[in-house]
Amino acid sequence: MQHLYKLIHANPRFHELERKRSRLSWTLAVIVLANAFWYIGATAFYPEAGFARFWGEPVGEGQALTWGIVIGLIQTVLFIGMVVYYISRANGDLDALKDAVIADALRAAGEQK
Amino acid sequence: MKPNLLAIAMFLLFALVTLGITWWAARRTRNASDFYAAGGGITGLQNGLAIAGDYMSAASFLGIAGLVFSTGFDGLIYSIGFLVGWPLIMFLLAERLRNLGRYTFADAVSIRLQAGPVRTLSACGTLVVVAFYLIAQMVGAGKLIEVLFGLDYSVAVVVVGALMIVYVSLGGMIATTWVQLIKAVLLLGGASVMALLVLRLSGFDFGELVQRAVETHPKGLAILRPGPLVADPVSAVSLGMALMFGTAGLPHILMRFFTVPNAIEARRSVLYATIFIGYFYALIFIIGLGAILTLTGNPGYVDAAGALRGGTNMAAIHLAHVLGGDVFLGFISAVAFATILAVVSGLTLSGASAISHDLYASLFRAGRPNPQAELRVSRLATVALGVIAMLLGIAFEQQNVAYMVGLAFAIAASVNFPILFLSMYWRGLTTRGATLGGALGLLSAITLMVLGPTVWVDVLGHTSAVFPYKHPALFSMSLAFLGIWGFSVTDRSAAAERERAAFRAVFVRAQTGLGADGAASH
Numbered sequence: 001m002q003h004l005y006k007l008i009h010a011n012p013r014f015h016e017l018e019r020k021r022s023r024l025s026w027t028l029a030v031i032v033l034a035n036a037f038w039y040i041g042a043t044a045f046y047p048e049a050g051f052a053r054f055w056g057e058p059v060g061e062g063q064a065l066t067w068g069i070v071i072g073l074i075q076t077v078l079f080i081g082m083v084v085y086y087i088s089r090a091n092g093d094l095d096a097l098k099d100a101v102i103a104d105a106l107r108a109a110g111e112q113k
Numbered sequence: 114m115k116p117n118l119l120a121i122a123m124f125l126l127f128a129l130v131t132l133g134i135t136w137w138a139a140r141r142t143r144n145a146s147d148f149y150a151a152g153g154g155i156t157g158l159q160n161g162l163a164i165a166g167d168y169m170s171a172a173s174f175l176g177i178a179g180l181v182f183s184t185g186f187d188g189l190i191y192s193i194g195f196l197v198g199w200p201l202i203m204f205l206l207a208e209r210l211r212n213l214g215r216y217t218f219a220d221a222v223s224i225r226l227q228a229g230p231v232r233t234l235s236a237c238g239t240l241v242v243v244a245f246y247l248i249a250q251m252v253g254a255g256k257l258i259e260v261l262f263g264l265d266y267s268v269a270v271v272v273v274g275a276l277m278i279v280y281v282s283l284g285g286m287i288a289t290t291w292v293q294l295i296k297a298v299l300l301l302g303g304a305s306v307m308a309l310l311v312l313r314l315s316g317f318d319f320g321e322l323v324q325r326a327v328e329t330h331p332k333g334l335a336i337l338r339p340g341p342l343v344a345d346p347v348s349a350v351s352l353g354m355a356l357m358f359g360t361a362g363l364p365h366i367l368m369r370f371f372t373v374p375n376a377i378e379a380r381r382s383v384l385y386a387t388i389f390i391g392y393f394y395a396l397i398f399i400i401g402l403g404a405i406l407t408l409t410g411n412p413g414y415v416d417a418a419g420a421l422r423g424g425t426n427m428a429a430i431h432l433a434h435v436l437g438g439d440v441f442l443g444f445i446s447a448v449a450f451a452t453i454l455a456v457v458s459g460l461t462l463s464g465a466s467a468i469s470h471d472l473y474a475s476l477f478r479a480g481r482p483n484p485q486a487e488l489r490v491s492r493l494a495t496v497a498l499g500v501i502a503m504l505l506g507i508a509f510e511q512q513n514v515a516y517m518v519g520l521a522f523a524i525a526a527s528v529n530f531p532i533l534f535l536s537m538y539w540r541g542l543t544t545r546g547a548t549l550g551g552a553l554g555l556l557s558a559i560t561l562m563v564l565g566p567t568v569w570v571d572v573l574g575h576t577s578a579v580f581p582y583k584h585p586a587l588f589s590m591s592l593a594f595l596g597i598w599g600f601s602v603t604d605r606s607a608a609a610e611r612e613r614a615a616f617r618a619v620f621v622r623a624q625t626g627l628g629a630d631g632a633a634s635h
Contacts, residue, residue: 001628005618008625018624025204032204036197036357037350043190043339044349056338064324066337072189073398076391079200083387086203087380095377098625105627 007105017097024089028082035075043068119443121262127295127451128276134291138284145474145487148285149216149466153630155290155372161385164369166293167459168195168360168386169300169393171253171452172518177394178432179425181401182408185326185336188401192394194353198360199390203383206361208376209537209623215630217463218367218529219471222536222547224622225615227608230548231532232475236467238528238555239364242521243464243498244505247457249517251506253426254453260423261430261446267507274503277457281465282495286372289458296448296455301389303448304396307429310436311403319399326405331419336405348583352519355586359522362530365463376626404428407435461502465494516567519584523562527554527589531597537623539601540616543609546601554593561585 008014043055055068146152155163173195181188213221219235251270258269280288315322323337330336342349360366370379408414414422414431421427433445469491474482531554532547562568564579582588601609622628 002618004627005621008621008627009617014621014624018620021624029201029204032197032200033357036193036353039193040190040353041346041350044342044346059320063320064327064334064337065320068186069189069323069337072193073395075193076196076395079196080388080391083200083203083384086200087384090208090380091377102625102627 004105004109007108008101011101011104013097013104014101017094017101020097021090021094024086024094028086032079032082035078039072039075117261117439117443117446119440120446121443123443123447124262124450127299127447131276131280131288131292131295131454134295135280135284135288138287138291141287142283142285145216145470145484145491147287148488148491149368149462149470150371151286151290153372153374155378157373157378157381158385159290159294160369160373160378160382162297162389163290163293163372164366164382164386165389165393166295166297166300166455167365167369168363168390169297169452170250170456170518171257171449172249172515173394174300174304174397174452175253175257175426175429175449176515177397178401178404178429179421179427181398182404182421182428183425184340184342185330185332185401185405186338187340187342189398190339190342190349190353191356192397194356195360196387196391196394197353197357199383199387201357202361203380203387205534206367206537207370207379207383208626210367210533211370211373211376211379212623212626212629213537213619214367214371216368216371216470217466218364218533219467219475222532223475224536225612225619226536226542226547227544228475230544232471234548234551234555235529235532236471238362238524238532238551239467239471240464241555241559242362242364242525242529243460243467245517245524246521247460247464247498247502248505248509249514249521250453250457250460251502252509252512252514254450254457255506255510256424257426257446257449257453260427261449266510270503270506273453273457274499274506276454277461277502278496278499280454280458281462281499282492285491286462289455289462290372292451292458293455296451297389299448300452301393301396303445304393304400306441307403307433307436307445308396308399311399311406311432314403314406322399322402322406326402329409330405331409345583347587351582351584351587354590355519355522355526355584357526358530358590359524359526359586362525362528362533363522364467364525364529365459367529367533368463368466369459371630375629400429400432403436404432407432411435457502461495461498464498465491468494468498513572516562516572519567520558520562523584523586523589524555524558526586527558527593528552531590531593535594535597537619540613540620541601542597542616543601543604543606543612545604545606545609546597546599549600550593550595550597553596554589557592558585558589561589 059065177188219232223231254273255266255270259266434442473490474487528551532551535542561580562585566578569575569578
């Protein structure tokens with residue numbers, strides 16, 4: 001197994017996989033974190049942070065419902081959407097690349113024998 | 114409140130069904146892989162539901178509904194904190210964890226580090242998290258059952274403990290999974306019906322519901338603004354961090370990823386878990402608003418001062434009674450009981466695995482245990498943990514234990530999460546760094562909690578707190594990361610060099626799943 005790991009690590013396509021996956025993972029993770037910190041942080045430091053004031057505003061004339069609540073509920077949908085997007089990428093092009101990398105390594109190991 | 118016969122009948126039915134499943138599961142639990150990981154034969158959808166069942170505790174269901182009832186918007190902030198961990202687990206941990214581990218998260222961490230110190234620390238992290246979480250659940254269960262079923266507090270704690278011991282010790286992960294799965298379906302179903310009935314009150318118009326909640330609530334428009342949570346912004350952010358990163362470090366949750374056969378099913382598990390958990394928290398907010406509408410000033414449910422009879426945790430329960438009379442109250446009570454059982458079972462299984470797999474099999478038997486002996490140890494550990502949980506539950510009856518769930522999350526975020534995360538992402542991590550830094554996180558989380566306002570002032574009765582913030586995670590988690598980094602980079606030993614060199618193989622395995630422990634018995 002160690003030999004296979006070495007072969008895979010030497011394969012440039014593995015590094016392509018790794019780069020793609022980490023770009024995807026970290027971009028999504030940073031969006032989620034920024035969202036959460038913005039929401040919780042800005043809420044906590046309300047009302048000093050001017051933009052948080054916006055959340056106290058009603059969504060429409062004469063309505064009690066505020067943007068803060070709507071945004072809070074929309075976050076749930078946003079998170080689920082991001083998870084779905086991640087899965088479609090991970091199960092799609094990333095797994096295809098992963099399978100190719102493993103196949104390369106197995107072939108190379110076979111040739112060396 | 115008089116005991117609700119229907120609640121008792123429904124609960125007995127739940128107990129009967131789950132015991133039947135346990136009997137079935139026990140015959141399928143033949144080896145360690147079955148006991149810890151249900152033989153790796155759980156599907157993504159089943160696991161997603163079971164994760165939701167493991168994660169949606171009665172503390173969330175009753176606690177957040179109560180929080181929305183008393184302060185409105187703050188409840189929504191809590192909900193988001195509980196949910197945020199899930200996408201993070203998906204993007205950063207789930208598939209790597211599945212590719213690297215076998216039964217416990219310590220398996221993944223100890224792949225390239227020395228098993229002895231790392232497993233010991235992981236087991237400590239697991240057991241401490243499990244202990245605090247379990248005490249909070251046991252005390253909550255005792256109080257709730259006392260009110261709902263008219264059972265004596267200690268009897269209630271013993272009933273919960275005994276059922277949990279039977280499920281876990283005989284049926285292992287298979288029985289635990291099914292208990293959590295059934296509970297998730299019941300809880301999501303019950304909460305959905307409740308939210309629908311609430312929405313009906315306002316003609317299925319959410320804006321109208323909010324409007325009426327504002328008009329009814331004594332605090333008026335203030336319930337749409339951040340409430341008491343804002344009083345201390347640092348604590349709020351710290352709490353947010355505990356919830357976000359603690360979720361990714363809860364041992365009983367991480368363990369669930371080993372019940373699926375591969376990374377694809379692990380991803381699917383998180384997808385379903387995120388959907389169910391997100392949906393659940395949205396329902397809770399609606400339920401909380403419904404409680405404001407129906408319970409405020411209603412003399413049957415609140416006292417003269419406006420406080421809920423039986424405590425703020427009773428908001429959802431009282432609401433069930435208003436909406437659907439004794440029948441619905443009985444159903445929701447039984448669901449709450451089932452919820453507690455599912456969560457304590459998951460916790461106990463994870464604690465028992467830390468003892469039998471991380472400590473006994475990997476340390477004392479140097480990774481070569483007699484499989485039947487390991488299985489026996491895990492069953493004994495389950496019984497022991499169950500008995501300890503009952504005793505602690507009874508001992509803490511008169512204590513305020515609400516902070517213990519927060520503490521469990523803070524410790525998970527300060528010990529388990531940093532070492533697991535860095536073992537996957539940072540080549541430079543060494544045994545010394547993981548062990549000392551993790552220990553620093555564990556000790557600082559507990560110390561800061563004890564010195565903070567919740568324990569030092571509220572529990573121990575001192576006049577002012579030594580540490581000013583209610584939630585320690587911001588500090589203890591930073592200390593843990595700093596400690597792990599510092600003790601790792603200064604580690605010049607030959608062993609540390611080998612550990613860094615071994616990162617490449619771990620990295621390839623994490624990315625490709627090659628060499629991952631498959632469904633062992635299939």
